[in-house]
Amino acid sequence: MTDRPTVWEEMPKINRDLLSPLQTTTWTYYLWVGVLSCFVAAGAGAWTYQIQTGIGQTDLHHPIFWGSYIASFVFWIGVSHSGTFISGVLRLTNAEWRRPVTRMAELMTVVALLVTTLFVFYHLGRVWRFYYLIPYPNQRELWPNFRSPLMWDATAIFTYATASTIYIYLPLIPDFALARDRIQGWRKTVYGWLAIGWHGSQAQWRTLEMAIRIITPLIVMVMISVHSIVGFDFSMALVPAWHSTIFAPYFVVGAVHSGLGMVVIGLYTLRRVYRLHEYVRTEHFEKLGKLLLVTTLLLAYMYFAEQLTVWYGQVPDHMAVQNSLLYGAYAVPFWFMVSCIYIIPLVTLVWPRFRQWPVGLMMIGLIINLGMYIERMLIIVPPLARPRLSFQWDEYFPSLIEFAILVGTLALALLLYSLAVKFVPVISIWEEKLGKKHAQEH
């Protein structure tokens, strides 16, 4: 009981530490934003050029109608699962260590979802007619086709984007109120609106906790459905090696795998840049490392089940795809991918000492995400490149325009995240305080 005052004495320090990215900005930040903006501008230029001249600026061709844009779409949706999985599942299971991780993961979800939507537009042959996908009333009574998995996808993503915006906003309200009280100038007004009259009464806390308790299980279910539907985009098709029942759960686990990797990268970077070592401790990296080990094993198990079934069946249509992966045209990226997402994480993360090494974990996060990006390409391209009529077999490699757009979009994601860091506290301040209080009480 004697050290109760020390916890309360810590509160101003927590406020100061966690609000400081909002209040002070260094020249390196401006430089970083400037560089990112240049990349974004280059990507925007590449996209404009593609719209003006035609989607043929990609390397896509008959019969490979989908390529890097759809792969990136799947990849970024996967990244968006980081926030929901980490914060949703950990909130549900009352894992105390989640507190400094949730907010930065949720921010990733929102940014990744915005970026994901862009890839739909990059991909369209006639992007200026995108509104045909929206069910708007029109004189000809033409509606979108809800039998198409793409419409399920659009619906799911819209739901997910809405839900995850609410999900990140709810726990932000007390922090917005804090920012409103501590920050001067025009931002005070904005935070004031966003805090919607929060003054920290008992009734408000009860309502907030109830709201979070309701939305958390809902968003976890939406998350699972969203990536299942992304898997359905492929598994509903007749294409050999796509038409598989394991795709939906496999995609969900794959998304969580790369999402966790992304969270580790974000956690490491933010901790370094904003010196959050007191809040983001080795313990957090260790826990994330364990989770990554679980997803590695789970994903490897599913991948093995899928590939073994195909191999044992020896159906020629499917074998054409599998052979091209195992020792054919796509063998190099395939084995590189297998090392990146299964072998390297497995042999490193099993060591307890490794899991306590933040730099190592960050590198594993990078390797996993590189591997998962290639994995998405390999899910999409080889099956399309090996249609049943072997006369049509072909290969594909992204063009320069595609690379420019992909890099520009990555820069946009980083830029949005960097800007968000200046606007919302990257660690949920009130939850951190609550954690301190709990720790003392127990």
Place this chain on the structure above:
Amino acid sequence: MSQDPQATEEYSKTAASPYKWEMVVDLDRCSGCEACVVACHAENNIRISGEEEAAEGRAINWIRIERYWEGDYPNVKAKFLPVMCQHCDDAPCEPVCPVYASYHTPEGLNAQVYNRCIGVRYCGNNCPYVARQFNWFDPHWDEPLAEQLNPDVSVRSGGVMEKCTFCVQRIRSGKEAAHKEGRRVRDGEITPACVQSCPTSALIFGDRNDPDSRVSHLKKSRRGFHLMESLGTHPAVTYLRRLSE
């Protein structure tokens, strides 16, 4: 609001269409000359791709002759397989289109509505026959080829999917001629460009609902099969096996 009685009548007329179009490809007769491919290009305003685009795999062909080699040297045989849109009764391309650009006409044709297509290309992936062709760029014709465009066929812009229509413009004018005389279309009256130009008569087109038509007879042949029948797409194109096999 399809309350307009005339429009409703018009629709029910087409809905109760007496025709079901069918093509028969006699593989024993195909010599792989590709006259059908040329005729199709001329009839249907298919964009000129040129050498470079063709090498990139972007040449558009609504009908193509696939060439497979069989046997070992020196006993090698070239086998030709003309492939066009199979106008499947259960077409995999139709349900996946998010905007209903790919739909089924009452006459069994698998139609593509160019104006509705936004180019998501899902239909192209889901067609097991790889029959669907995409316009990666806006079309162009070198002079004086632009002068020979068929006025009955719309020119497709960049970013839309297209494919064999069974020369729907010819079907339509044949039906109109028959309608004026108050009779059914006679067998052989409608010939798509590929059928018309085939020097060996390997391609036969007609009405499946007419029990006396040539396609109805040939369909029953013991040589008859459908491409990838096991997929259950129920194509409207019947192939006849080679006799030498």
